[in-house]
Amino acid sequence: MDYFSINSLREAHAGWSLLRAQNAPLALTFFMAAFTDPNQRNLGRQDLVDALDDVLFSLRDSLGEDRFPRPAAEYLDDWAEPEKAWLRKFYTDGRDEPVYDLTAATEDVIRWVEALRGRDFVPTQSRLSSIFNLLKTLVHGSETDPEARLAELQRQRDAIDAQMEQIRSGDIPVMxxxxxxxxxxxxxxxxxxxxxxxxxxxxxxxxxxxxxxxxxxxxxxxxxxxxxxxxxxxxxxxxxxxxxxxxxxxxxxxxxxxxxxxxxxxxxxxxxxxxxxxxxxxxxxxxxxxxxxxxxxxxxxxxxxxxxxxxxxxxxxxxxxxRIMVLIRSIESGAVAVRATPPPGAFAALSGHGVPVALPFERPLYEPSRQVAIHDGVDVAEDLDVDANALYTQFHVDPQRLAGNIDAVLAQAGQATLADITDAFPLSQGLAELVTYFQLATESTWATIDSERSQTLSWTLPDGSLREATVDQIIFVRPT
Structure with missing residues (x-):
């Protein structure tokens, strides 16, 4: 970076303007307390106003009532102005009040300020190991020569065998x-x-x-x-x-x-x-x-x-x-205006309307139509002993019950696939119940349908026969 690019950042970058601001300590203290320390995002305006009021009350009690005289709401609006852009103010679905979140520039400033405090311990060996591991992954993962790839894998295998032999001999290296x-x-x-x-x-x-x-x-x-x-x-x-x-x-x-x-x-x-x-x-x-x-x-x-x-x-x-309709209306209105007194000469020229020429011998010969015999008689069916109860044997799949099954499984684990849920709660209503699970997954923001992976689910019919279905994998995640 040269002088001009650095000076441009100084004049226009939101993070630099935050560091130069008079009330930067107040803003950074509040941003850390409200966002980064508890790891929170998208906070409502009233919650932030209450939190900032607490911070201002504590500071005024220590530094004097004349410090930070503006209300908390004015500070929030000022920090979210486009000229500063320390906070991002926006609206989300289902909420009437605005929502605030830190911008990326503010996040960088917070990390830099936290680093200024210094560290009692600076990791160096682990960073060197990370650099070596990343470099080896980059080089060997990009190698296209099969012999070189096999040689590297053989070297890793020999190293693992040597470590296993060392552990079997009783020499266990511990960090x-x-x-x-x-x-x-x-x-x-x-x-x-x-x-x-x-x-x-x-x-x-x-x-x-x-x-x-x-x-x-x-x-x-x-x-x-x-x-x-x-x-x-x-x-x-x-x-x-x-x-x-x-x-x-x-x-x-x-x-x-x-x-x-x-x-x-x-x-x-x-x-x-x-x-x-x-x-x-x-x-x-x-x-x-x-x-x-x-x-x-x-x-x-x-x-x-x-x-x-x-x-x-x-x-x-x-x-x-x-716009097309406006053009059509203007053409129509112009045609109506000159209908009574048309202009002399050719009014409009249309291309592509020549008379087609067809020679007599190019026409096909006459071909008589074929008569199709249609039997229009009506046969009367005899009385048959048919059981009509199957027409009334219907059932209803309760989505609330299936949602309860999902919550019960997620209460024990952070996430679960549809196969895990059907293992805990077997399918009792067959394919209709499986389709309802997919409907719940598409309507939920805490479920993911992976079309690149499949899973096979099975259920048993009342007559004892087994049915299987191979579907896309669904992953349900417990809401936080």
Whole structure:
């Protein structure tokens, strides 16, 4: 970066303006207390006003009544102004009051201010190990030579065999206390950084959406060309580099096997003796639970932006149709105006209306139609002994009962697939009950249907026969 780019950041960047503000300590203190420390997002206006009133009361009690004389609501409105953009003020579905959240620039300032306090312990060995692991993954994962890939896998296999033989001989290498503390601090730091990065990811999605909206608003070509330009990009928001990497993280986080493995590793980490005195050790078990609300909000933002783009395209189509109707009406009114006194000469020239020429021998010969015999007699059916009870044997699938089954399973686990739920509560009403589960999944924001994975479900009919159905995998997540 050169002098001019740095000076541009100084003049226009929201984070830099926050650091230069007179009441920056008040703003940062409140942002930490309301958002980052409890890991909260999308807080209502009244809740934030009450929280800021408590902070202002405490500061005025310590510093004097003349400090911070403005009401809490005015501070919030000032911090959410576009010139500052320290808070993002917006409305969500189902809420009448505005909602506030930190911007990515404010999140960066908070992380930088927290780093200014200094650290009693700086992890170095674990960072070097992370760099080596990332470098090896990058190099070996990008290798296209099969012999080189096999040689690397053989080397890893030999190293694992040597470690297993060493353990069988009674020599068990254990990580030392300083090494464990080093890796623990590196773990907590990266977990906090990942949680803080979600706001920047969400901001990047909104930038992509804004760019696409500008393209739609400034488009001067045909409607078909506009649609082709938008859909040929394979949905710019989800198809971008940011969207693909975030979707990969979401798939990784939603994998039941990986979530179980992560939870088990976190539980075992809390039982390491060398980490018993470390602050924040019990909180790392809820690490993945802290990620879920942030990830779900980002996913909801992507869905909302896609819906808004569809509505914007519908508006463009409506305006285009309205313009065409105005042109048609103007032509009709002009024709009516000159109906009584038509102008001299040719009034209008229409091309493509020449007289077609057809030679006599080009016409087909006469072909008589065929007569089809139709039997129109009506046969009277004899009385048959037919059981009509099957017409009245109907049943109703109760969605509330199925929702209760889902809640009962999620009360024991953080998430569950449809197969887990049907194992606990077998299907008693067959395919109709299975379809109702899919309806609940599509209507819920805490369920995901993975079309790339399938699962086979089975149920038993009253006559004892077994039925099976292979469907897309559904993952239900317990709401936080």
């Amino acid at each position: 030392s206390g300083p090494e464990a503390v080093d890796h623990f601090h590196q773990l907590t730091t990266q977990a906090k950084d990942l949680l803080a990065d979600f706001r920047e990811v969400e901001a990047n999605f909104r930038k992509l959406d804004r760019s696409l909206r500008e393209q739609i608003s400034l488009w001067e070509g045909g409607q078909g060309d506009l649609l082709e330009s938008i859909f040929s990009s394979q949905q710019d928001i989800s198809g971008s580099l940011q969207g693909r990497t975030f979707q990969g993280f979401w798939d990784y986080l939603m994998s039941p096997q990986l979530r179980s493995e992560l939870h088990e590793l976190l539980e075992r980490a809390t039982r390491i003796d060398a980490l018993a005195t470390q602050d924040g050790l019990p909180q790392i078990t809820s690490m993945q639970n802290d990620w879920l609300p942030a990830v779900e909000q980002t996913q909801a933002t992507v869905r909302q932006l896609s819906a808004q783009i569809r509505r914007l395209l519908d508006d463009k189509v409506f305006l285009e149709n309205k």
